Amino acid sequence: MRKSLDADLLPRHPPIRSTESILPYILRLSEENGYSTPSGIMSHARIQPANLDSSFNLTDIAQVANYGPSELFKHGYYVDRKNRKVRSLLAHHVRKQDLTLTKPRVCPECVAEKGFIEAHFDLTVMIACPVHKKKLVSVCATCDRQLRWYRPGLLKCECGAFIAPGLFVGEDNATIDPLDLIRRKVLRLPAQIAYDSQIPVEPLSKMSLRSLLFLLATLGRINSNRLMAVTSESAEEIIPHAAGLLSVWPKNFMQLLEKMTNAHPRGKPISLKEKAIQGLYQSLRYGFSPKEDEAFIRDCLVNFCMNSLDVKNHGVKTASADLKSTERFVSVKKFAAQFHMDPRTAKRVLSDQRVPLILVPRKSHPRSYVDLRSISVPPKMSGKVYRIKAAASLLGMTPAVLRSLQASNDFEVKHLPKGMRGIHEGDVNVFSQRVKSRAPASIAKYGVPSSAICLDTIKSSSQYSTTVKVVVVRGILAGIIPVIACRDDSVGGLAVPLDLLWQYAEKDTSARLRRRLGAPKNEPHRIDDCVTTTEAAGILGCSPLSIPRLIDRGFLEAERAFRGWWIRETSVKRFKQTYTAVKTIADSYHTLPYAIMQFCNRRKIPLIEVFLGGHHGNQAFVKTADVPPLSEYLKTLHVETIRRRYRRLMLAA
Secondary structure (H helix, E strand, O other), X not given: OOXXXXXXXXXXXXXXXXXXXXXXXXXXXXXXXXXXXXXXXXXXXOOOOOOOOOOOOHHHHHHHOOOOHHHXXXXXXXXXXXXXXXXXXXXXXXOHHHEOOOOOOEOHHHHHHHOXXXXXXXXXXXXXXXXXXXXXXXXXXXXXXXXXXXXXXXXXXXXXXXXXXXXXXXXXXXXXXXXXXXXXXXXXXXXXXXOOOOOOHHHHHHOOHHHHXXXXXXXXXXXXXXXXXXXXXXXXXXXXXXXXHHOOOOHHHHHHXXXXXXXXXXXXXXXXXXHHHHHHHHHHHOOOOOXXXXXXXXXXXXXXXXXXXXXXXXXXXXXXXXXXXXXXXXXXXXXXXXXXXXXXXXXXXXXXXXXXXXXXXXXXXXXXXXXXXXXXXXXXXXXXXXXXHHXXXXXXXXXXXXXXXXXXXXXXXXXOOOOOOOEXXXXXXXXXXXXXXXXXXXXXXXXXXXXXXXXXXXXHOOOOOHHHHHHHHHHHHHOOOOOOEEOOOOOOOEEEEHHHHHHHHHHHOOHHHHHHOOOOOOOOOOOOOEEOHHHHHHHHOOOOOHHHHHHHOXXXXXXXXXXXXXXXHHHHHHHHHXXXXXXXXXXXXXXXXXXXXXXXXXXXXXXXXXXXXXXXXXXXXXXXXXXXXXXXXXXXXXXXXXXXXXHHHHHHO
């Protein structure tokens, strides 16, 4: 059994910093305990062979440094102790080629200020210090040898000389800014709002570290050998080129794509499968992790291909004329996220606004894109969207009253697009101000006399029908019903005269309410020159369920009163003269309405189809002028049906 190492603790065991990786920490631990190289630490921990390869067992190092294995493991270079294929840096997943562990680089000024080497210097792409804007030092200026982890201290070379600061990069912010973004990503620091080089900060900061490093490596190798590996030497060429493409985004990137597609014949749309950009598109598709990170660069490529088309003139133009509008075409999912909608709601909104979708063919199924130029106004303004019950509660009324006010356009909807459900808080505030503006400034506040009643009291009372409640709100808006008191600053706190409310209740409520108020049991109210829904359905020969649908589509003129629809008799007669119910024709010839509808569709005879909902199906109407040719067909069909039935009877006998 192996001897315990508790008695072999190092004299000094400084704490490991949160932004420090394991190899720089072992070098610092070796220096503070007086060892000439970290190999002394390895021998003290009884690790054979005594080397600083990243695959050594951290348990032994943790024991001599007075740490638990799990505390040091999160500063190591592996995600899992058993799976050594997946690398990490401060818990960020990276690829093996993203780390340069055998050829360390350092910024002497950062080490002098902080007292340790930060973890982001272990990355292959870090060719300069973004804080001091100087090249990282990888070679000793005295002995001209490559720096190694086997050295006396953080700022000392094997030859004993101090490591001198690197060369000044200059004012080349295009190279420094992406490196600063990577540094902040590794150390989990908040990203800057903007950089002088105008790199796309927001989409890049949302990427994972692995995706960000892959993007820089791919962009930096576009004009060079794409099979070239990203090493500490090749990074000196790759990173400045990638930083140049990301600067002044997306101008430089679009100019590169234009240059790559110069040989493309004009007059034809550019496809992502174009030979010039296919390799770039395919390489970018399979290197991002997680997959959501590829949306940023994929959308840029799709926008370039789409912006090469002039949708208005159906011609071809260069993408340089539309550099500032690379976000012109967005996917439906991105459109929904941009305007704070559910994707299903976004599809319904686009359908209701008749916005054409651009389909980009793919191997599995086409992807839909939205042309933002085809939308005249922003589909949705910022703010909260309430359900109708919550919005009605804020306004001191019932949902049924609010729906009636919406149907009559007394409650205006301006902050939400057509087709999107809910009530926007902007519309609620506007309507609330309209109602409260009807209250005179001289009314008594915070006190309601016995001769008045508040709107929220009317709302909660079952004594008053929805019709009366709607009439009261409309009367306040029109100035017919005065506001005589105010209990509080809400709409429900406004008070109206009680006697005037009773007059409207006597005039506009149903017979049940009239009996409750003590009125005689007379016949129900009727409106002159109007018929009920059932009477209109009997005149037209259709189902009563069809009448409200015909009213909504404008074929019948009606008004809502006494808890029902009252249809103008003249509009019913006019509709009967113009249209005939298919059901009536089918009944007269002993056939099904569906057979007649099929015949009309084949002969392209126009129909008015009304969806009744549920198991009721559809009900159709045909123009009276088209009935004669339809009757000739039905007579022939009727005779053929009789003959067919007769033949069946004869065969059965």
